Structure formats: C-alpha cells, structure tokens
Amino acid sequence: MHEAVPRLFEDVSHALLHKRVRDIASGVEGELMAVVREDVSDTPVRERWVRLAYVRGPSGREISTAVANIEAV
Template sequence: MSSTDGGTVTIPHALMHQQVRESSTGRRGTLMDVISQSLGFTDGEHRYAEVAYVRGPDGLEFTADPGSLERA
C-alpha cells in the first residue's frame, strides 16, 4: 500500500488500468484507481470504505465497489 494525503490509501488491484465492467450496473470503462478512504470514527472504531474509480468511454469517471468489477 502506498499512502496519499487526507487519510486515503491506494490499494493494488489485479485489473488496474484494464477495461472493466461493473456487474450491478453494466457500466464499462478503464479502472484508474482503487483507494481505501477514511470515513471517520463510529462507536470508537475507525471506519474505511474501498472505492474504485473507473473512467468511462465518454471520459467521465464514476465510482464503484471494487468487489463488483470484472474484466470486460
């Protein structure tokens, strides 16, 4: 893992920079990054969310659950 600023950490992903399909919506694009983002503290525990950033064919990025991505 490599740290970035603001409490986010980049996570390696097997499909990085490849064409992917988000299984729940069918949206397609290139996987640009996967991060673990801090959500703050709840009930005394630090909470995180993993978020994938995918660049669609129109050039706009959208977020997705990294676990829902498959090779396109």
C-alpha cells in the same frame, strides 16, 4: 458548529488496474483508473474504511463503486 472530518485515503494495488472492466452495479464499462482505501468515518474516534474502485467510462467521466462490483471485460 460541526467540524468536518478530513477524508483520508490510500492507493491499493489491484490486478485489473488500467485494464478494461465492468461495474456490475451500474453496467458501466471502462478502464480501472484507481483503487483506494478511503476513510468514510463520521467521527475521528471511530474509523471506518472502504475500498473503492474508480472506473473511467466512455464519456471520460469516472465513477466510483465497491471493488467487489468490478469484473474484467
């Protein structure tokens, strides 16, 4: 049986936090709710971390995208 690797994350400060932004990948505009550094490793031996931005769109649903895809509106 394959054991799941626990997902770890930590909050990251960002200049656009709680401001209106656009995700250039999807075109969604909304408020930047959080930026996190998340462990997406597939094994505990080799860590792999990514920085994700969480944007709350007009529907109230949050999407995640790469931090590099965020721009101020």
